[in-house]
Amino acid sequence: MRVLVVGAGIIGLATAARLARRGDEVTVVDKEPSLASHQTGRNSGVVHSGLYYAPGSLKARLGTAGAASMTRFAAEHGVRVATTGKLVVASDAAELDRLGELARRGAANGVPVREVSPVEAREHEPEIACVGALRVETTGVVDYRGVCDVLAGQVRDAGGTVLLGRAFAGARTAGAGVRAVVADVTTGEEHELVADALVVCGGLHADRLARACGVDPGARIVPFRGEYFDLAPDAARRVRGLVYPVPDARFPFLGVHLTRGVEGGVHAGPNAVLALAREGYRRRDVSLRDLADAGTWPGLWRLAGRNLVPGAQEVARSLSRTLFAAAVARLLPGTTADDLHPAPAGVRAQALRRDGALVDDFLVRTAPRQVHVINAPSPAATAALEIARHLEAELDRVLAA
Structure with a gap:
């Protein structure tokens, strides 16, 4: 299956690596010239334990599991962690x-x-x-940029592609696939990419990218x-x-x-x-x-x-x-x-949300052949490997519907 993943932060790369390892043909696109340019690369580097989050929430479940899986992943791959x-x-x-x-x-x-x-x-x-x-x-604490370098390497080692300097403009589900428009940041030239499925981890622009794909984000960033x-x-x-x-x-x-x-x-x-x-x-x-x-x-x-x-x-x-x-x-x-x-x-x-309520938990929206991460604040970096598992299940669910 061909999957287009938008976003080369830690959630996008963790999801891409997971899908690539199972045999999907994965392409990652990001408008920046380097990995982890925004939230992932500019946080405090803390591996959170799961202390603060409402019991039963995605944050609680994925964050607590993520503290163990992120620490183990970093140690196994030579990334600085303590x-x-x-x-x-x-x-x-x-x-x-x-x-x-x-x-x-x-x-x-x-x-x-x-x-x-x-x-x-x-x-x-x-x-x-x-x-x-x-x-x-x-x-x-952990070097999250180092984790992203490893994840991107796993995508490439499994036959996937990581395209930096490529801005995602939007997509539409069409029949048995998704047609996306991606622009070269340097030249402005637009290209169409066709995939079987789309996963968007848009971070600071998540709501806009969802709307550009015909998906109601349910909140504003x-x-x-x-x-x-x-x-x-x-x-x-x-x-x-x-x-x-x-x-x-x-x-x-x-x-x-x-x-x-x-x-x-x-x-x-x-x-x-x-x-x-x-x-x-x-x-x-x-x-x-x-x-x-x-x-x-x-x-x-x-x-x-x-x-x-x-x-x-x-x-x-x-x-x-x-x-x-x-x-x-x-x-x-x-x-x-x-x-x-x-x-x-x-x-x-x-x-x-429109009523002034902060979205406190992770928020994921889906559409035919599409999965969008709308809200992924702390402890998203800690929980990235567990969020990737969750997004994989969401993708399989929408494809089976």
């Missing part, structure tokens, strides 16, 4: 109830999580401050920029592994946290502010089309109206390194603005 463990810390007594609820949720998801005292927490992270904490041993800082060497030496705050249950974001990456440094972040472009990695990156898309979507205004104070706090922290440092200092006392060195930002593709 299981460092993580502390989720309550900075004051008001957060202890939420910390306990998080422990119950993690246990329901099969995550080996345990509550620890401040004294025991400091045995893992001597410099942190807390009134209570959770310890999760299965959390780690709204981009949130996450800004990071690297800790200066003296501050970084005070952090051993991963330290997270207790998340605000109203948001799908986990708050500013500390991560010792596979390269050895420690980065802090991200915050979460509305980006002015879907690929708006800098404050000055503005797309009128993307602004119009977001600004005319009723869901964005409803979301903003319900969250004026926390939204304003995120913007203020984005504009002030001193405020960002204060957020870090709640975890690591003594951190100042001088300890923070700017690092590359990422943009999260967050699906938002």
Whole structure:
């Protein structure tokens, strides 16, 4: 079977590799000149354990399984990976109830999580401050770009093709196949590709690509920029592994946290502010089309109206390194603005419904001979191999219908 996979991020490549290994003739296309150019290559590199997600959700099931499968895959293929463990810390007594609820949720998801005292927490992270904490041993870090290199190699080794610099313009199911239009980014020349099936992992442009294929995405992608800082060497030496705050249950974001990456440094972040472009990695990156898309979507205004104070706090922290440092200092006392060195930002593709509800779980839409990933935020990278298994089953289901 000939399958066209759109998107050379980790989900597209994991799905392509899985289909290629079973004998399908796979072609991957991506508009960028390199693999993992957006969400995959710009995240914190964390292998999430499955702690945060609603029991029974796709995130919970695939994320928990993904922590094991991603770690094993990286180790087997020589990709840098380390299981460092993580502390989720309550900075004051008001957060202890939420910390306990998080422990119950993690246990329901099969995550080996345990509550620890401040004294025991400091045995893992001597410099942190807390009134209570959770310890999760299965959390780690990995080189996701390295994972993508391996997956792309598996596609090629199985006879598949990875075409970079090829922009997918849309497709239509026609009889026993799918006809897609792909443009060479350099020359603008368009080509038609014919396949038996289509899998679209469009990330920041997932909703647009679904509509270009005649599929209702059921939500609109709204981009949130996450800004990071690297800790200066003296501050970084005070952090051993991963330290997270207790998340605000109203948001799908986990708050500013500390991560010792596979390269050895420690980065802090991200915050979460509305980006002015879907690929708006800098404050000055503005797309009128993307602004119009977001600004005319009723869901964005409803979301903003319900969250004026926390939204304003995120913007203020984005504009002030001193405020960002204060957020870090709640975890690591003594951190100042001088300890923070700017690092590359990422943009999260967050699906938002018309009523203002954030799509919290992975969201997949299907059509005859087509499978579209609409919403795949964290822990999608962790769960990529399990999501690929899920998409394979979805593809087989729509082909059998």
